[in-house]
Amino acid sequence: MAQRLTNRVDLLDPYEVAQLGGIELAARGVVEGFLAGLHRSPFRGFSVEFAEHRPYQPGDELRYLDWKLLARADRLFVKQYEEETNLRSMVVLDVSRSMDWVGGERRLTKLEYAKRLVAALALVLLRQRDATGLIAFDERVRSVVRARARHGHWWQLLAALGELEAGQGTVAEPALRQVTDLLRRRGLVIFVSDLLLDKDLALLALQHLRHRGHQVVVFHIMDPAELSLEGPPEARFEDPETGGAVVARPRELRGVYEETVRRTIDEWRSSCRGGGIDYHHVLTDTPFGYVLRRAAASRSRFG
Amino acid sequence: MGFLHPLALIGLVAVALPPLLHLIGRRLPPTVVFPAVRYLTATEREHSRRLKLKNLILLLLRMAVILFVVLAAARPVARVASGTGHPPTAMALVLDNSLSSGAVVGGRRVLDVLAERARHVLERATEQDQIWIVLADGLPRRVGRAEALAAVDSVTPWPVRLDVSEAVRIAARAVEDAPLPVREVVVLSDLQETALSAGEPSAVPVLLWASPEVPQNRGIDSAHVEPRVWSPSGEVIVRLGGTFPGEAALRLEAGGHELAGAVAGSGEVVVLSATVAERGWLQARLALDPDELNADDQWFLALRVADPAATRVERGVGSFVREAADVLRQGGRIRSGDEVTLADRPAAGTTVLFPPEDPALVGAVNRTLAARGVEWRLGELVDGEWVVTGDAGAARGAPVLRRYRLLGSGPVVARAGGEPWLVRAGDVVIVASRMEVEWTGLPVSAAFVPFLDLLVNRLAAGESWVLGATPGQTVRLPAAARSILVAGEELTVQGGVVVAPLDPGVYFLRAAAGDTVGALEVNHDRRESRLAPAAPTAVRATLGPEANVLGDRAMDRELFQGARRADLTAILLTAAIAAALLEFALASVGGAARRV
Incomplete structure (x- = not known):
């Protein structure tokens, strides 16, 4: 059992995954496990315009296997098509102060979680030879890595992610x-944020991207402790970004607070769905493999 | 509505606790960094009104719980019937006209205030009610309403003590057999602390009304004369009691003359020395400057004044007796003469007999005693170590080493080793030991001269009795007293017992032959001088847990209403529980919503 779990790093608790090593090791382990559990490649559309061959890797659909080449050269290659090889994706990562928060022990901050998730996503995309870039922002754009598909680009992304601080x-x-x-x-725009921002403006910008023909995926990162209101009988809750505070009694407001959070998530989900945007609510204790699987499943709808 | 325990209403201040705790609790809440404050802000904005309302209701409910509990502790009662009438009631009215009720407060006697309240009570009585009235003598008298009113109109302070607790028990016994639906004991008193006594609490409801104020008081607690027979000088020892601040003049009067005086304050002991010109029995009076309670500012004493006994001392009594007699003679306590003889054998007239030095003479002494009709004899000579006990004055406690056993019967004045040592029979006083150092330590002690004074001036000169009593007290008189002189009239003593007259004074006791053999000093009970009121706890402890001192309005409300009074305690406790449950339910709403 222990061996099986080790092989499926993507299904481990994110905190335990983070203990295995740096972002690179964690992301690589996640992706390996993730791909091993798939029956077809993720994030893959369908096109009739053949572009090139590439070596077969576990998870590739057998229907794209070049049987002729297999018969002739006894080598496993899959056919790739023009649309897929030219997919360019850009990950937009929120590194604001609110992301640097953790609500409990043995858990990653939202930012640490997001970094590993982004690294894993980028690795999956780059393995498919999709050009992948990164934009990190808080009040302004903090870091930009242009989208590239070449080998070694993932290391550049990892370096950029490693340098990012709240x-x-x-x-x-x-x-x-x-x-x-x-x-x-x-192309594909992956927006990773705790969405503690101006919702209307953000939605407007995302819909603008959608209108420009981009496929947009939103990962709404939340700490499980943000779903409920806990704390002393009466406390002054302070926003780490604005410094604004509210004095409240968790016991009194817990129920309605949870209702407000649920409603906010639903609003984001319905707003995104209405605008053709793929929305994923992600808690920081969710194994990375689940997140990637959900994202891959929904991504196929946009192909 | 009224309250049986109004003091419990002090607890109403606790109603302020919930808002106070709320204010204290919200002063400095801890800061928690929380990124999702915007959700909280939105929640708070949307629900603040509802939350404020909920919190306000919770606060009010908590205050209501405390309010109901405190009110319940105060035992509220309310009338449950309308109209001005009342059910037929058996009521015993205890009107405290004891000595202390003569105190004056604000220009008015306490008794007048009590009587006014008594009239107010009686005027509400109807023909269907049965009334008993109990005054300071503690006797329940069944009276009609008109008679009761007349008794109240004519009541005066009596110089006696009233045990209020006992009076209530007597009154309760009087009404508890009455065939009426309501029974009450109404007590109108200054309710002194000293008027209460332990005993079985009353089973009948007791309504107490106390005069609102008590004055500071000073009085004479006790007084006695030393020695019992003045010849013709002596001392009066007076103890003053009370709490009145400052000093007052104290005078000793007898025979229309002021004999001595002093200035003293409460709690002091005063010794007044005086010499009296008259001889025989006299009434002396101690008078203190008057204060708000006059009745305890005087004290009556019986003085017996006689010339120093004319005494002859025979050689056989020994040198110690002779020298002590010389001292008494020089001090004017005795004079030379033949009225009393100090001798070692019975002499003519009054004799103080000491045993002869030669034991061979004992037989002759005994024969002479027999010839004089004296029943006592000198018996065996015994050695040992004993101590003098009994009425031996200064000789009490003196060591005795040798004595003759006194054989016979009759009054024994003092004993040694439990056997008679000093006896008196007619005009012969017999001492069982010679006054020598081999016989007793007395001759070489300071007590010897006073002892000899006692033998000559008191025992030999004739026994007399001075008894003390409070007004109305039953007193057993000595057998020699056959009558008592009251207001110039000689009243025969029946069975050796008399009830002390109510008026303080000195009442002389007469023998069958008409001689004065003693006196009865009747003075106030000093407990009546203590005017400090009883604490509510003491009242409840002695009269029962339901006995509370009521104010004017409470008394009016409770009177005759015992059967129509409803106790609201249970209702309030139910309301408190309901409020607590409601508070719990409302406070739990938030928790329930979380699980939805």
């Missing part, structure tokens, strides 16, 4: 606007 407030529009400049062709 900033201040959250303003997503400049980062999303910059995506438009960086992705001139239709």
Whole structure:
């Protein structure tokens, strides 16, 4: 059992995964496990325009296997198509102060969780030879890594992720606007944030991207402790970004607070769905493999 | 509505606890960093009104719980019937007209205030009610309403003590057999602390009303004369009691003359020395400057004044007796003469007999005693170590080493080793030991001269009795007293017992032959001088847990209403429980919502 669990790092508790090593090791382990559990490649559309061959890897659909080449050269290759090979994706990562928070022991901060998730996503995309870039933002754009598909680009992304530290407030529009400049062709935009920002402005920017033909996936990162209101009988709850505070009694407000959070998540989900945006609510204690699987499943709808 | 335990209403201040705790609790809440404050802000904005209302209701419910519990502890009662009438009631009215009720407060006697309240009570009585009235003598008298009113109108302070607790028990016994639906004991008193006594609490409801104020008081607690027979000088020892601040003049009067005086304050002991010109029995009076309670500012004493006994001392009594007699003679306590003889054998007239030095003479002494009709004899000579006990004055406690056994019967004045040592029979006083150092330590002690004074001036000169009593007290008189002189009238003593007259004074006792053989000093009970009121706890402890001192309005309300009074305690406790349950339910709403 222990061996099996070790092989499926993607299904381990994120905190335990983080204990295995740095972002690179964790992401690689997650992706290996994730791909091993799939019957087909993730994030893959369908196109009739053949582009090139590439070596077969576990998870690739057998229907794309070049049987002729197998018969002729006894080597496993799959066919790739034009649309897929040219997929360009950009990960937009929120590194605001609110992301640098953890609500309990043996748990990752939202930012640490997001970094590993982004690293895993990038690895999956790059393995498919999809060009992948990164934009990190708080009140302004903090870091930009242009989308590339070449071998070794993942290490550049990892280096950028490793250098990122929590900033201040959250303003997503400049980062999303910059995506438009960086992705001139239709591509995939992955927005990773705790969504503690101006919802209307952010949605407007995401819908703008969608209208430009990009596929948009939103990962709403939340700490499980944010779902409920705990604390002393009466406390002054302070926003780490704005410094604003509310004095409240958790016991009195817990029920309605939970209702408000649920309603907010539902609003994000319905707003995204209405705008053709793929929305995923992710808690920081969710194994990375589940998140990748859900994202892959829904991504196939946009193909 | 009224309250049986109004003091419990002090607990109403606890109603302020919930808001106070609320204010204290919200002063410095801890800060918690929480990124999702925007959700909280939205929640708070949307629900603040509802939450405030909920909190307000919770606060009010908590205050209501405390309010109901405190009110219940105060035992509220309310009338449950309308109208001005009352059910037929058996009521015993205890009107405390004891000595202390003569105190004056604000220009008015306490008794007048009590009587006014008594009239108010009686005027509400109807023909269907049965009334008993109990005054300071403690006797329940069944009276009609008109008679009761007349008795109240004519009541005066009596110089006696009233045991209020006992009076209530007597009154309760009087009404408890009455065939009426309501029974009450109404007590109108100054309710002194000293008027209460332990005993079985009353089973009948007791309504107490106390005069609102008590004055500071000073009085004479006790007084006695030394020695019992003045010849013709002596001392009066007076103890003053009370709490009145400052000093007052104290005078000793007898025979229309002021004999001595002093200035003293409460709690002091005063010794007044005086010499009296008259001889025989006299009434002396101690008078203190008057204060708010006059009745305890005087004290009556019986003085017996006689010339120093004319005494002859025979050689056979020994040198110690002779020298002590010289001292008494020089001090004016005795004079030379033949009225009393100090001798070692019975002499003519009054004799103080000491045993002869030669034991061979004992037989002759005994024969002479027999010839004089004296029943006592000198018996065996015994050696040992004994101590003098009994009425031996200064000789009490003196060591005795040798004595003759006194054989016979009759009054024994003092004993040694439990056997008669000093006896008196007619005009002969017999001492069982010679006054020599081999016989007793007395001759070489300071007590010897006073002892000899006692032998000559008191025992030999004739026994007399001075008894003390409070007004109305039953007193057993000595057998020699056949009558008592009251207001110039000689009243025969029946069975050796008299009830002390109510008026303080000195009442002389007469023998069958008409001689004065003693006196009865009747003075106030000093407990009546203590005017401090009893504490409510003491009242309840002696009269029962339901006995509370009521104010004017409470008394009016409770009177005759014992059968129509409803105790609201249970209702309030139920309301408190209901409020607590409601509070719990409302406070739990948040927890229930979380599980939805």
